[in-house]
Amino acid sequence: MDLLDSDACYRALQTRDARFDGRLFVAVTSTGIYCRPICPARTPKRENCRFFASAAASQEEGFRPCLRCRPETAPDLASWRGTSNTVSRALALIAEGALDGGEAGVDSLAERLGVGGRQLRRLFKQHLGATPVAVAQTRRVLFAKQLIQETRMPLAEVALASGFGSIRRFNETFQGLYQRPPGALRRKQAVETTASAVADAGVTLRLRYRPPYDWAAMLSYLSARAIQGVEQVSDTRYLRTASQDGAVGTVEVTHEPARNNLVVKIRFPRVQSLPAIVARVRRVFDVGADIEVIGEHLSKDPFLAPLVALRPGLRAPGAWDGFELAVRAILGQQVTVEAARKLAGKLVVLCGDAPMEGLPPGLSRAFPSPKRVVETDLGALGMPSARKASLKALAQAALADPLLFHPFGAVEEGIARLRSIRGVGEWTAQYIALRALRETDAFPASDVALLRSAATDAGERPSPEDLILRAEPWRPWRAYAAQHLWAADPGPRSRLQEVRHG
Structure with missing residues (x-):
């Protein structure tokens, strides 16, 4: 199992070193409890401590989560260590x-x-100390505990939302793990409400990240690409519609910098969708990035070092939905970011359902499904016929393969699958891999802004091939290097993108 040596782990525990929060968990043999290294409880004796790379490994060894430091609120960093791309995906x-x-x-x-x-x-045993199933089960339990402690959802709804097959199984799991029923974990001041009230008022959760976090840069990036009616971005929040399995709701994300949290308010009619929605928020806002580790690696390059120092909290924004992102990427070929944003708004009106009532001001529609794009005449979009054909081909491919925008095989295989779609060239495929597939090493080397930012002091730009060679030392974090280069682009903010490959 990839983990620091025990002496270093114990020193981190003694000093309550926040840099290790999410990177290791401390199990205490004398109590049967596992904690975060920042737990305020009295430091246990060295001989009573065992150290694990994940909460799942701790629970698989029979330890139960601490009720004081709440392991479910630790930064979720395991998927971004970079030690195993397969485990991350x-x-x-x-x-x-x-x-x-x-x-x-x-x-x-x-x-x-x-x-x-x-x-x-x-690989899971090596890097996380637990089996894949144990990891999934631990995530389910810890998510349920977070819902119990941070919301007023009825316990039956919590069980359903966190993926338990039955109330009985839910109760048995909590009784066995915490030695008390689920209701005993609810804060005394929290009064359970009804399911309908939860649907109306929404569920508010806090997602912890490891600082620094450049919130202004994240909102600026999302704002420049916000689709009218689907997304709304202000100086302090991100708001959008969310659709899943025919149901539509809204998601609002704000920042709580004093506590290193993103505050997520979800209004959605199906509680079973909560885990998937939270996973999407984590993906869009790159919550799990161990940004210090990434920055340290990129700073070894003298060219990138000053860029990282200038923006140490810069994240790589993800995509809410793979199909939505891929459509936007095709719409953005050979036009500016602003023009692509307007085209996306037209597409939503053309292919989407009628405006919905009861949504917050500024929101009116959900992004259309692949089926709607296939069935709709795109003539009114006002763009080249070849690009309309590309959109149709993309939608047909998404219908034929629901897992098209999920990690599949090696990174190169995923890129090849995307490139097999008409109108998706190397830039588009790499961009989709970076934002939708969350491939941390994706790198759209033909991007004009990347080439412009990588120019010499004399203004000479490298070729895409030269830039790929230049970026070799940046692996496995080339996606973050790209984000720093985009942020440093000396040219116009609205950049041209690749010429479409047929």
């Missing part, structure tokens, strides 16, 4: 429900990642 899929079916789903998950089931289990 598997964790992202697990967060979206890939193992809700239990052990039977491990082989299917492994196949999607291009490895064998035995190899995937071995």
Whole structure:
């Protein structure tokens, strides 16, 4: 298991070093409890401590979560350590429900990642100290505990939202793990409300991140690309519609910098969708990035070092939905970011449902599904016929393969799958991989702004091939290097993108 040596871990515990929060968990043999390294409880004796790389590993060894430091609120950093791309991508899929079916789903998950089931289990044991199923089960329990302590949802709704198959199983799990029923974990001042009241008022959760976090840069990036009617971005918040399985709701994200939290308010009619919605928020806002580790690696390059120092909290924004992002990428070929944003707004009106009532001001529609794009005449979009054909081809591919915008096999395989779609060239495929597939090493080297930012002092720009060679030392974080180069782009903010490959 990849972990710091025990002496270093114990020193981190003694000093309550916040830099290790989310990177290790401390299990105390004399109490049977595991904690975060920042736990305010009295420091246990060295001989009573065991150290684990994940909460799942701690629980698999029979330890129960601490009620004081609440491991469920630790920064979720395991998927961004960079030690195993396969494990990182598997964790992202697990967060979206890939193992809700239990052990039977491990082989299917492994196949999607291009490895064998035995190899995937071995990698999880090596890097996280737990099996894939144990990780999925721990996530489910800790998410349920967060809902119990941070919301007023009825316990039956909590069980449903966190993926438990029955109330009985939910109660048994909490009784066995916490030695008390779920209701006993609810804060005394929190009064349980009704399911309908929760749907109306929404559920508010806090997602912890490891600082620094450049919130202004994140909102600026999202604001420049916000689709009218679907998204709304102000100086302090991000708001959008969210659709899943035919249901539509809203998601609002604000920043709580004093506590290193993003505050997420979700209004959605189906509580079963909460884990998937939270996973999407984490993806869009890059909550799990261990930004210090990434910055330290990129700063080894003399060219990138001053850029990282200038924006130490810069994140790589993800995509809310893979199809939505891919559509926007095609719309943005050979036009400015602003022009692409307006085209996306037209597409939503053309292909989407009628404006919905009861949504916050500024929101009126959900982004259309692939089926709607396939069925709609795109003539009114006012763009070249070849690009309209590309949108149709993309929508047809998404209908044929619902997992098209999920990690699949090696990174190169995912890029190749995307490039097989008409109108998706190397830039578009790399951009989709960076933002939708969350490939931390994706790098759209032909991007004009990247080439402009990488120019010499004399103004000489490298070729895409030269930039790829230049970026080799930046692996496995080239996506973050790209974000720093984009932020440093000396040219116009609205940049031209690649020429479409047929």
